[in-house]
Amino acid sequence: MTDIAQNSQSKLEALNQWVLEVARLTRPDRIHWCDGSDAENEALIQAMQADGTLIKLNEDTHPNSYLHRSHPDDVARVEHLTFVCTTNRDDAGPNNHWMAPELARQQMDSLFEGCMEGRTMYVVPYCMGPIDSPLSRCGVEITDSAYVVANMRIMTRMGAPALARIERDGSYVKGLHSTGDLNPDRRFIMHFPEELEIQSFGSGYGGNALLGKKCHALRIASHQAQSEGWLAEHMLILGIENPKGDKHYIAAAFPSACGKTNLAMLIPPEGYVRDGWKITTIGDDICWMRPGADGRLYAINPEAGFFGVAPGTSEKSNPNALASLQRDAIFTNVAVTDDNQPWWEGLDKRVPAIDWRGNVYDFNAGKPAAHPNSRFTVSAKQCPSYSPMAEDPQGVPISAIVFGGRRASLVPLVFEARDWTHGVLVGAAMGSETTAAATGAVGVMRRDPMAMKPFCGYNFADYFAHWLSFDQANAKLPKVFHVNWFRKGDAGDFLWPGFGDNMRVLEWMLKRVAGEVDSQETPIGHLPKIEDVNLEGVELSQEAREKLFGYDREGWRHEFASIGEYLDEYGPRMPEALKDEQKATARSLG
Ligand code: SAT
Ligand code: MN
Secondary structure (H helix, E strand, O other), rough: HHHHHHHHHHHHHHHHHHHHHHHHHHOOOEEEEOOOOOOHHHHHHHHHOOOOOEEEOOOOOOOOEEEEOOOOOOOOOHHEEEEEEEOOOOHHHOOOOOOOOEEEEEEEHHHHHOOOOOEEEEEEEEEEEOOOOOOEEEEEEEOOOOHHHHHHHHHEEEOOOOHHHHHHHHHOOEEEEOOOOOHHHEEEEEHHHHHOOEEEEEOOOHHOOOHHHHHHHHHHHHHHHHHHEEEEEOOEEEEEEOOOOOOEEEEEEEOOOOOOOHHHOOOOOHHHHHHOOOEEEEEEEOOOEEEOOOOOEEEEEOOOEEEEOOOOOOHHHHHHHOOOOOOOEEEEEEEEEEOOOEEEOOOOOOOEEEEEOOEOHHHHHHHOOOOOEEEEEEEEOOOOOOOOHHHOOOOEEEOOOEEOOOOOOOOOEEEEOOOOOHHHHHHOOEEOOOOOOOOOOOOEEEOHHOOOOOOOOOOOOOOHHHHHHHOOOOOOEEEEEEEEEOOOOOOOOEOOHHHHHHHHHHHHHHHHHHHEEEEEEEEEEEEEEHHOOOOOOOOOOOOHHHHOOOHHHHHHHHHHHHHHHHHHOOOOHHHHHHHHHHHHHHHHOO
């Protein structure tokens, strides 16, 4: 045996040892190493149909597609049960729930003890990002849920190629998951960023259970990125091509269920399509980026699929998503029609027969038929706008970074940050009204810096310092913008049409990137001159024009006082440069 072969064998040996150790603790009946093959997937789907985990949908309208109904108490991420377990509490920061690693391990060991008796333990090797990209990172998820395996196969590069890369790299994130008994009182999502480990117990749902997604690609990866000089962000990535054929890429951060998937798959308004504008999709949720040799930031989408919010997805709001969902999809907690097609609020005018819990749907009860956080899981390759550049190992160069929240009042349609430091403040100060993607009250305004509040694996003060550190002499950083598609008028109606018309805002950003238009200078940043935004074909009331393109000094004065208080919550760790930026803006607001 050559040295290299010995070496690689010993790398997998460590993985074998860990798998056996977990098996000793959890006592499964069987261990299955997933290779990601079609045959394996078919067998899993068969077994899940037999035990009721999956229900086959209408084969004529939705070939090879299935419905999964999760436990009614297990329908969203559980932020209050999600912990970052660093040795020092301050390293996790006030933005995370913290538990001492030793205590967390003890607690999790007692939950995992014997939990897989009678079950199969699946070993799922996966790669986040294109298999051959230097920006990609691997993980192994051990789980007792076949539903998780089927979803991981769509959401990541899962199976044999990932295992081969793990053998080459020698390092990977260890994730251990069990649905346990789905008791919300025995549910925890623990992260050990210093050891690259995740332990999740008691939930089978989305971000709690598909460990490659929020747990690895955001919480663990953000921590890893801080020490390795890159960024792991809650951002979509889209490509935009103008009629001259120039291509730009934009990364945009919005909280969960605020339209990232819709923006990533945007279809431009008619006039734009006629003129030759094109939008392509690289990713809809997560972006890993790092500076390239030319000083620009290069980004990859670590995921291979979409785990999108179903309600509101329609032919009008997102035809590309709908087209992606016509086959080979897994639906979770949607309703079904009488001919067994998946259905959700906002899809069309049909009335479904069965609600998301599996009960006969009572239209008169006034409750939604699909759960507000019901989801579809589908391969990104099925999306008509999916870009082949998403497979490029080098990633795509980012021209603009966009931050956005759901703000009914105050925040205008779009503004541009003065420079990188101001841009970091704009991201740090992001606020948004909460959505159904996490359990808890919906519609409450909270600070959600860079849409990372639930996902940053370390102290936000250090995270902002890390962002600031990219401003180097040779850096060619993207311009930073803030948008708000959700501004409401006095009558409570949305003032901006959104969806495809958001293209008009993206076009203005590109004009700014190219230096083609100037702007209105205000203390909060550069606002567009309304004549520089193409509004041909959109009807905007006087109120809409004023609120979308104006700024309310008095309101912003209050906002900046509240931003200052927010930054102070992080104490002396908060970078001075960011506090200075906040103070300077507050001063210029008078
Ligand atoms: O549940 S997930 O975290 O996977 C989806 C989301 O909340 O964005
Ligand atoms: Mn998300």
